[in-house]
Amino acid sequence: MPPISELMMFALALAAAGVVAGVLAGLFGIGGGAILVPVFYQVFGLLGVDDAVRMHLSVGTSLAIIVPTSVRSFLSHYRRGVVDIDLLRNWLLAVPLGAVLATVIAAYVSSETLRLIFAVIALAIAFRMIFNRASWRIGKDLPNNPVKWLVGVAIGVLSGLMGVGGGVLNNTFMTLYGRPIHQAVATSSGVGVLISIPGLFGYVWAGWGEAGLPPLSTGFVNWIAVGLIIPITLLVAPVGVALAHAMGRRQLEAGFGIFMTLIAFRFFYSLYG
Template identity: 30%
Template sequence: MLGLDVSELIFTVGVLAVCGSIAGFLAGLLGIGGGVIFVPALYFVFISVLKVDPNLAMVLATGTSLMCMIPTSISAAISQYRRGNTDMHVIKRWSLGMLCGVVVGSVISAFYGGQWLAILFGSVMILNSINTLFRANAKPAFKTLPRQFFQNIIAFCIACFSVMLGIGGGTLTVPILNACSVEPHKAIGTSSAVSLFVCVPGAIILILSGHTPPNAPIGTFGLVNLLGAICVIPLSVLAAPYGVRFGKNIKPATLKRIFAIALFIVSVRMLLSAI
């Protein structure tokens, strides 16, 4: 079935289902959209089980990750909003910059993507995790967010890099908001909305980006593998609200450390596989 024997099919579906549960929980807990789990897991399945070329595998992993994050981000964003953790003023100020960044990042990924994205993913996330881990109790670098012009640049860069890496936006948003004196729970809640802003248009653009590669696995449309997304999405949606509830009772510094450790582990694994 689907070019796999029964054991391979069960293993593939099992891996994706487990990753969906973990990613959904982390999306609610940390506001990271789940991409830091989805991308390495999908990349591993594509190259190890489905025997996809590593360059194509990374592009498909990022596109599919964005699709997987749509329902997860909706679930997490709604839960965070209901708990009063979303700063809608930031979302409104960042909206134009994020949309522009999504378009640019999608174009780069669709036409110039490859295994270098895996190396970029691992490198950026390792640096991010180390900075977050050792600055868990550090004072914010700035008292407030910068002027609107610089916020547009920040929003553009977050969206552009997030689409290229398939991570949704929360992974980069949380440290930036924390550095600008935004309270951690509020930063995480806002980043869930940022992830939604990034993954919806990003996934649509990559589905409609052009011709589906001839050697892509079955169920691929454009640069998104819908069969992989179907295996991941249900459990990720169910797990996201539990992450939100669990995170409400955790100290801000502890939340930062959990975020950093989870990010470091998956980043190292991704970087090693790419190299």
């Protein structure tokens, strides 16, 4: 068992990370994964976690935190009747399959590869946020299978590799096919459930027995972070929400796009700087 002082320092650093992630998640209306992963990556680095497992640990821990928040969000949206249940039924196997495939990939790729994947997808998300136009459409309704089913698998894979709940990717998919943004956001909460639960177990399996993990970790999931971050993010998220209501939609989209661009370049710098 590590010294109490080491555990306390670890807990305090993660608590500070939770405050930052909670405010930013509330500000930008994102489930938190896109924010938690880079925050965890920085904090785990400051705490001396081995570079070989630092990104994997960040992604796995982020998915574990998304489980209760996505379930709570889905139930709330479901009661309001705005979730596209037909789409979720169609993706009941596709999205979890993608999430499981992501954990299998993560078990065999390096930390550098995971950072590169996160940075590339983050840049694509940033482009969409900064330059988004309401007129951008691919079709008037969602495509039929097998295209729709394969999109679900792809969202599961990419989200599982990034440690996110799939909200930004699913929102983009649904709105490009003419679905209202409120329906897209509500349905994304269900997608988050389908990604985070298999992702959690998958990252526990992928990191089982790995060396260099911090105290109280099971595979690539750190339970100190999970236990601290969930209540802290729920507590401080309203601060970010209040800030969000003081800004326009385009300001928020551009702000999140700029944030994701900075994160992407931070990861690119860690790879090639």
